[in-house]
Amino acid sequence: AAKLMKYAGWRSVTYRGKGVFDVDYHFEGRATQDFLFPALPDNDMIIPFIAIRRRADGTVMVTAPAFTGGSGPLAARAGQSAAAGMKDGPSSRAEGRFTIVTDGEILTNNSEDGATAHAAGRQLRWDVTSTSNKIPETLIRL
Numbered sequence: 001a002a003k004l005m006k007y008a009g010w011r012s013v014t015y016r017g018k019g020v021f022d023v024d025y026h027f028e029g030r031a032t033q034d035f036l037f038p039a040l041p042d043n044d045m046i047i048p049f050i051a052i053r054r055r056a057d058g059t060v061m062v063t064a065p066a067f068t069g070g071s072g073p074l075a076a077r078a079g080q081s082a083a084a085g086m087k088d089g090p091s092s093r094a095e096g097r098f099t100i101v102t103d104g105e106i107l108t109n110n111s112e113d114g115a116t117a118h119a120a121g122r123q124l125r126w127d128v129t130s131t132s133n134k135i136p137e138t139l140i141r142l
Contacts, residue, residue, distance in 0.1 A: 099123060
């Protein structure tokens with residue numbers, strides 16, 4: 001936790017025990033290139049919490065691959081039949097909320113409640129639990 005606090009964007013990292021951390025990370029700026037988070041020091045494998053991918057038409061696809069429950073992000077992408085074969089693996093302990101605030105035009109999203117008004121534009125919110133079975137995603141025109 002202390003090592004991560006040396007890097008920009010990390011507001012707080014608190015170890016709760018048994019491999020569980022509470023993380024507050026803030027990022028704002030222009031989407032001039034693709035962005036993956038986290039890129040952790042001393043770690044060569046990445047299953048991103050957040051992936052922002054620019055498209056040629058001026059839109060960005062935002063996904064949160066690690067914010068899923070069940071058998072985790074690999075099972076969520078594998079489809080039902082493949083995920084069934086992963087059911088004996090470790091289960092997710094995901095718990096929290098993923099929020100996007102944008103002044104861009106939200107074109108698509110898979111949140112439960114859709115976009116709501118926010119002082120800075122529009123907000124999308126996904127509550128994530130160990131039983132969540134979809135990866136949060138939205139397409140936004142900037």
